[in-house]
Amino acid sequence: MEPCCGNLEVDVNGEETFMVDKTVITQYSSKFAKLFGKSSGAARGKLKVIFHDFPGGAEGFELMLKFCYNNGTTDISPSNLFLARSAAEYMEMKEPVADVSNLLEQTEKCLQEISYWTWSELLVALKQCQNLLVPDSSVMVERCLDTVVGRLLLASEASPCPSTSSTDSSWIRFSCDSKSTESVKTSFSRSSWWFEDLLFLSPLLVEELAKSMLSRKMDHAVISRFLLYYQKAKFSSAKTDEKSKIIEMVIDMHYVMDQSSVPCKTLFGMLRLTLGLNISKCSRSKLETMIGSQLDQATLDNLLVPSPFGINYLYDVNLVLRFLKAFLRQGNGLVTPFQMRKVASLIDLYIAEIAPDPCLKASKFLALAIALPDSARDSYDELYHAMDMYLEVHTQLSQEERLKICCGLNYEKLSPEACQHLSHNTKFPSKSTVQALISQQSKLKNLLHDSLSTTSYNASPCGSGGAAQKGQNDRTREEVVLYAGNFDLSNDNEKLKAHLQGMQWRVMELEKFCRKMQIQMAKITKSKTSGHGYPKSLPKLCS
CATH class of the missing domain: 3.30.710.10 (Potassium Channel Kv1.1; Chain A)
Structure with missing residues (x-):
């Protein structure tokens, strides 16, 4: 005017x-x-x-x-x-x-009636608020967003028919006939009908909306689906810097949500989106922490992330190391032995996949090999084969570097077949070969000790267990023959070979003694049944 x-x-x-x-x-x-x-x-x-x-x-x-x-x-x-x-x-x-009306008072009276606004009116108000760039701390914004969340909660409880931002006078059509209800069910999810209506919101207001949803105890799975829907819809037309803000908001909000509502696959999907974006270190760290907490649910394909620009490695090894750090940071109370073994198996597959990379440094390879505690692996065979591949490709490594890499092996947890392969493997340092043989010698000593103990236990008047013991002795002798006969040792280790051959001879002597004892036990049993007394003495155990 x-x-x-x-x-x-x-x-x-x-x-x-x-x-x-x-x-x-x-x-x-x-x-x-x-x-x-x-x-x-x-x-x-x-x-x-x-x-x-x-x-x-x-x-x-x-x-x-x-x-x-x-x-x-x-x-x-x-x-x-x-x-x-x-x-x-x-x-x-x-x-x-002067003594006149107050414009702020009039707006406040209108704002107090916000609970009676239609859904369409709420959307119009939010759009205007966003266009005005009203600060996110504004009472108007908080009240409007809180009202939106209240409507959504009421809708989820009442299972209503959705109403988009049309000219309908009611924000929700509570009275729907059966036909319209069926039509709605085929085009909308009862929990996601409002996703499209709120796509006009800026990342800042979406963040405030999500916070309000969390404070009102809204289902975290529904919030997560909305955030991902928003991100996917916005990315198609957003500029690079806008994409960074959107994905940062999505990550930050997921970080404060219940992690069980966010599948591991979803987190790796977010990770892929961030690869070409310059997001903040804080948001990136939050995402890596979330992935690390669910690392036992990951697959090998998830971990094969290309290295960032400027790094020669084929895959981003540092990223996987950070995942492992986040996984172990949970502590023993949250990580079960089963989860630990699953992660160890996954990492062994990953190490085998990256081993042929000619640009991969020995320090990075070793860091992956020793990242998990020894208890995470029941067998080190897969890690040994990955090391074998790595040493085959990286022929330029010094003897010292090869020894460092071998420090990642636990020779006690290598199978006999792996140890036999290691004894012929010229790519490994001779010290590693000797260490593997010493480990297996210790196993054989324990095996012989168990065999002797079992023989003494089975030397009963009834002579029971003879056949079983003979089978056990045969297996023991076969294992000793495997190590003593098939290891190809250098001249410096001939004494160790002779010692193993001596162990084979002792097993054969043990078999002879067992047969002799079985004969004596049979005579005792026969003498007892015919009324004769026991012999005065039994043969002593050979020393």
């Missing part, structure tokens, strides 16, 4: 210039009252005020003018509430200079 006497020129954000009556405006605006003092008379010359950041621009200023020139009244609705309130706050219309 154009004033009849314009003695003040107002430039609003360079969009439009208004000629207004200074006396009228100062009645309602403390900002203008302070600027021009108590004088209400006509100025000798025209004054000019320039605004550079008036909220809502020319539209917001015009709405404020209508209020002033209409004796302190105007139509406030959800469609212009935030525009009017922002203009009133900017013009400091909290307390009127």
